[in-house]
Amino acid sequence: MLRFDLHRDDVTGGWRWQGSCWRFGSSWIAPVRSAALRRESRLGRDATVAVREIRPGGDFTELTLGADGVVALTAGPLGVVPLYVAACGERLIGSWDPVDLASFAEPDDLSPAVVTRLLTRRHRYSTATLFSRITRLTAGATMQWHRTSGLRLRYPAPASHVSEPRRLRWGADPVAHFATLMNQVVHDALDGLRGAVAAELSGGLDSANVAVSAAALSSGQVLSAGLIVAGRAGLAQEIRRRIIVDHLGLRDLTVPANDHLPLSPGGPRTADRTHYPDTDVYQEAFDALRGRLRAAGARVVLTGYGGDEIMSRTPAERPRPTTPPRLPPWLDQHARDALADIDADCSPVTAVALPTLVVFSARHPTYLRAGLWPIAPFTAPQLSRFGRSLPVAWRTGKELLRQRLARTGLPTTVTHPRRPESFAATMNRALRRHALALLADMLERSVLIDRGFVRRTAIAHLHRRARDGGTMPPLVYDMLALDIGIRSMCTAAAAGREGSCASSTPNR
Known part of the structure; x- marks a missing residue:
């Protein structure tokens, strides 16, 4: 701030x-x-x-x-x-x-x-x-x-957080209580605000629940906005969103994600355009969406971030522990040695779930650059405590959120979608279109290769695979985005500093 x-x-x-x-x-x-x-x-x-x-x-x-x-x-x-x-x-x-x-x-x-x-x-x-x-x-x-x-x-x-779920009293209605809490949080967020209020609407359960409260409590028409993903998932998503928009009387904006692919040439994340590497995976598309929101008069955006965390199972409730993705084969020795320090110097448990805070760090600066302030109602302490206190049956599959939407009159097409939204097709297209040139660029100039984090021979193998039309593993994106972002920051430092620290002006 x-x-x-x-x-x-x-x-x-x-x-x-x-x-x-x-x-x-x-x-x-x-x-x-x-x-x-x-x-x-x-x-x-x-x-x-x-x-x-x-x-x-x-x-x-x-x-x-x-x-x-x-x-x-x-x-x-x-x-x-x-x-x-x-x-x-x-x-x-x-x-x-x-x-x-x-x-x-x-x-x-x-x-x-x-x-x-x-x-x-x-x-x-x-x-x-x-x-x-x-x-x-x-x-x-x-x-x-x-x-x-x-x-x-x-x-x-x-x-301190709720350590274990509680039993519901006989006759208790958790759906009604959740609706009351969400409405209060959204009311407090909107109270006293001037200008258009926007709600991100993906078509999923989290953002839909926020939109329901925003539409009921806003003094004017709520502006909704969302990215439309590619493939069959995108067709199903458009149907769900249209049902929600019509049901709530929202004023809607959409941007096709495929029109703004990750790591596109000329976009905000190229080696010659200074940017921090740890940012939103789909920043190009979300930047376009945020630009449209700002042009439409929005100044505050309600998001669904945090819904996954307050509805998640505890480790003891999961049938098997979650495991991180397999290590990519292109890791060089410097990165493998650093695996032992992955958990060093991490923040202790905070009021907001740590995975949500990771998302905030990556995504929220881009909202501020667009002149928008993001608010995530699911991170309110009272909602977090309530969600974590529920018996596992209400959290599994986000049953609580589904039932709340059903009570507002939304059909099973929205509450129990057969094909939830997914960016997989968009990422596949981005890698098919851009990976070949970006991998070639890495072989010419790469901080990750030069510093021993990534093996040059593995990148050469990926380059040949891309040239022959082979599919790229999803973690290739993470490597490309990281290398490009690091180079962009280091290039800016070398060009503007020459050994002395520099700062931007207060009027940017």
Whole structure:
């Protein structure tokens, strides 16, 4: 929620609000501007500035400039938009957008554990980022910086969650109670907002439940938006979405995912366009959708993120433990050695489920770039507690969510789809169309190959396979996207820094 560039000599200065940011000397602190947020400040010798969501119990980021020269950063518990921070000599630079810190991206500073997490889809929520000089301020964490002692970071204590499901009282109606909770959360999110409210609508159970509450509680017509996936799944998805849109009286926008394939030339994720590698897999298509939402007047977007987590089974309730994807055969020794550190320095249990926070870190900066503020009602503490407390029968297959939709009058086509939406056909098309050229590019210039994370011989094999029309394993995408993104950040650092740290302006 903040971007800043602080010089040590300005920390104890006379900070004032000027135009779009707080300023003193050569330093500045710029809040995200959104109808869903408010800025706060207490200026003086010990100055504190903050940005908070206007909804009750919403997220926040707070920055304190101490009279002793210590800068303290505190992140709220919901992790909606993490803050990325880097120290450079006498300066502390931070931003919700990691691209702003590209000057701190060096190939020699790559974190082996984080690189390996992304290569193998073993994602973890941590303060560690791809580059060791860039730190992520995670949900509930605190950070202190002083010109002599440097950065000190502390995770919060583990959050308490429901440890096991409870029995329902006789006559209890969990569907009605869930509807009441969801309506209250959505009401609080929308209360006081100006401008169009949008709801992402995939055609799935999570987003449909959010849309039901938004349509019932909004003072105006709700704008819905979604990507249409390819193949037969896309045809079924379009039917479901049309039923939901008509039933709720939504104003709908759609973007075909196949029109904006991942890693398309000229898109937002190419080696010559600076971008952070750990982002939304389908960013190209979602960027197009977010652009249409902004043009239609939306300023806040309700999402279905977090529904999977509050309806999931506990490890003890699963018939067999879940296993991560098999290791890709192209991992080189440096990545294999780093597998032992995959779980090192991870965040403790937080108020929001850790997998949801991983999604927030990857996707939410792109909402802010589009001028949109994302709100995920399923992450509200009261909904999370309720979902985790339910007997397993209500969580299995998201039975609770299905029954709530059925009670609103939606048919089984929506509540029990035979063919749920899937991006598999879109990803297959992207790899068929773009993998050959991108693999050839990796053989010419690749940070992952040069640093011993990926074997050159394996990439050459994949290149021949793509040239002969063979199918690509899905993890090829992860490798390509990671290599391209790292190169884009490192190229920007080399071009703009030349040994000194650099920062963007507050007016971007």
